[in-house]
Amino acid sequence: MKTKDKLKLGLDIGKINHIISRNVDVAVMNAIDDNLTVAQAYTIDFIILEGKNKDIFQKDLEKGLDLKRSSISLMLNNMEKSNLIQxxxxxxxxxxxxxxxxxxxxxxxxxxxxxxxxxxxRLSKDINEDELKIFYNVLNKIRNNLD
Structure with missing residues (x-):
């Protein structure tokens, strides 16, 4: 594959990420009356879903949300100050x-x-289960290429 195509792939993924983030930001901000960031909303969602059968620690958040230790630490400090976590x-x-x-x-x-x-x-509208499996397979390959 040409280098030019690889750069476009990264650019396209970045654009889609930005569009999705904007949509989620708007949806979450419209849904709540609190001063909550989207990252904090996803953190709450992650803790609820992943914490059903196990305790959640900072390292779980780092891995599950794919964020650096310093970013998670700062977010958790802010969430603790806002009485969202302990x-x-x-x-x-x-x-x-x-x-x-x-x-x-x-x-x-x-x-x-x-x-x-x-x-x-909205993201998965008109995408069937087989297409989603292929998409996730490709996403995992891209993620592994960058690790």
């Missing part, structure tokens, strides 16, 4: 703190979830 020490290692959502976050989750679902449904 960090709870675990008995086996006092240095390790699990991330728990507050009642405030749980109340916001339903609105956040609905807003995100509306955008996600």
């Amino acid at each position: 960090r709870v020490p675990v008995s086996q290692d006092a240095r390790l703190k699990k991330i728990e959502l507050t009642d405030k976050s749980h109340k916001l989750y339903e609105k956040i979830s609905k807003a995100i679902d509306v955008v996600e449904n």
